Amino acid sequence: MESVQRSRKLTVRLTPDEFKTIDGQFKKSTAKIMSDYIRSILLTGKITLYYRNQSLDQLIEELKLLRRELAAIGNNFNQVVKKINSVKEAAELNFWLDMAALLQKQLLEKTASINDKIAQISDKWLQGS
Template identity: 45%
Template sequence: MNEDNNNRTKWIHLRLSPDEYAKVHSQFKRTTARKLSEYARKVLLSKPVTVNYRNASLDELMTELIKLRNELTAAGNNFNQAVKKLNSLSQISQFRDWLIAYDSDKQKLLDQIEEIKNHIAETSKKWLQS
């Protein structure tokens, strides 16, 4: 069994100014390399470096969509809790009539919230794949 020995035993010591280090580190952060040493090895050995490019406007959109999804979920939960509480007051006939009238409205609201959440999830999947 003759295995290829990939242990790295040799060191290269390199001194950088704070500005140089900041530039190298910022370039490293844009890549898929997990460690700075991995990035430096690829650059020094002229191997391809995979760089991630992100669309800033899409990032802002995703932030807003996540906030919207959270607010919609909270609104749906609050509405559902209010209806459940009113439903417990069923001995009063006026509340019972109100509940029957608003039951369909509640379902429409919850369906719309679910549709928006699904749309946000689909948009997120597309964004993460690009």
């Protein structure tokens, strides 16, 4: 992109409410600098806006947390399985088998929770279409 020297200045006075409105629109736009945003409006009358879907943002945050929890449970489960494979005594083996069963239950519960969240958001999106 070639560098363009802009030597002309345009000054516009706004009320606080007018500035708040323009600033709010600028923040919704893809422009990184307000002067680029204003220039785009003045010269082309076209601007690109993006909208955030709050329910999708919430879902993503919940899924991130569930993914971390699943990773931790999966890691623990792998460690228990390795331990089971190295145990020689029956009493110790029973302890680790019980631990594996507990982790398996947690894993199934988290998977069900993820499925519930996906179903909830799917239902919500389908209602909107």
